[in-house]
Amino acid sequence: MEYSDYTSWIHERSIRGNVFFSLDDIEKNYPGVSKEVILVALSRMQDNGLIVSPWKTFYIIVPTEYKLKGEVPPSYYIDELMKYLHRDYYVCLLSAATIYGACHQRSQTYYVMASGNSLRDGVKNGTKLVFSQRQDIPKAYVLQVKTQTGMMNISSPLMTALDIINMEGKIGGMSRAAEIIAELDESFKLSTADYDLLKTYPVPVIQRFGYILSILEYDEHAQWVADACKALNIKFRKTPLKAGKPCDESHEIDKQWKLIINTQIEIDEL
Template sequence: MKKRHPYHALDKWVIELQSEGRHSVSLEELRKKFPKKSEAALKLNINRLIKKRSIVSVYRGYYLLIPPQYHRWGILPAVLFIDGLMKYLGRKYYVSLLSAAAQHGAAHQQPQEYFVIIPPPALKLTVKRGIKINFINKKKVDMRFVEKRKTATGYYNVSTPEMTAADLVFYAKRVGWMNRVATVLAELADEMKPEKLNVSFVKAIGVATLQKLGYLLDEVLEKKELAEALYKAARKARISFFTIPLMREAGRKRYAVSKKWKIIDNVQIEIDDL
């Protein structure tokens, strides 16, 4: 009788997990499932499965189970595993910036990296087999402005179109500065709702972000209904505007100033062809 290899049990269990709809497993689970295996033997088996592209480590102690249709890439799309990873890490999060904009229909702005906003402490950038997850720290992650989207593996958190717009403005440097932000907003604005630009929203995003977003919607993109809703909410919330540059890095002398939004127009905005 042919002797059974000791690693066959691990292979079989991985297949069983996938048949149950699982797409990930932790090292701790593997240790509990195979208590008789030494640490060295277990890691040897794991490395063999990694070489076969059956699993891949996307964070220390956390492995994705790769179904046959994804063996070519050796990894799942980030949208399919980000929620499981963040639950494993015990972290609040939401997908944002260009990644969220793409989910909301800004199809021309497909990012080369996956943007995930988290509260402190920071997490290191994760790069695995062509997928780059950029974790961005935000002092306060307000889940009131987050939606749940369904995927083949469950759900994930993504910022609303309105919060996506605000984050793009606040983190403009991360996504390619104001020209890129304005180009994305030109598409994203179609998904934004005036009633969502309310007092709770303007209080959550910060005054400078509010002014810049209002200015871009109003005087650059001419999305007057959205801009007016934002302005009325700011007045209702009794928020005072102060004169600030659209981009601090571009300087602030000898430029026109928006009387309504108190923005120094120190950047020539050019919208990319959509």
């Protein structure tokens, strides 16, 4: 086989709008060619900027608008990649917050929540893909947004905030979490939100969320959390504001949210 045969196959797929393919796809098209030969051709096409591979054996034909940069944004391919991996998913944390206008700086990290066993993080095409896991993704609270290639799943604003608190260590700590929640404020629309989403998170996450809303002086939002906990019969127990950080008798206790204030949230930066 000539290299031009493979590039012609790529070109034919591209003009038909089939911009994603797997190693299986190309092997089926060239049944008489060894995998090693095909991999060499794929590697050469990557070197030449014709294709990129954000995941082993999964490839993207680079669209014209990204050829100069040599990077394809994850929003272009994440839905197709997760289908390829047979995983339910949603874009989460700072990547979801950015879509809602809460993060104004482009991050070089793309955050994805996936079902099933853990997936390895990796840096591909200039962006680090960071995966978190939930065994049961609450699909009723996952939204879809349009992308260049179709649709992708993202967490709702409320789910985004809860995930940010639940995984604050991944996004820069509790003060950073409070900053993003402040920026998400106008997206929450808690008056029409479903209380049941709270049942999918550990109780300490709900306590921390309520506390942050209180110190941000988002009193209506904080009251919504309190009302939801009462309706759902969610009971609070004393728990640290910062998980994993030592507590002692010198730490103040927030009576409403029953949190041991073992870290300070720098709200003066908000």
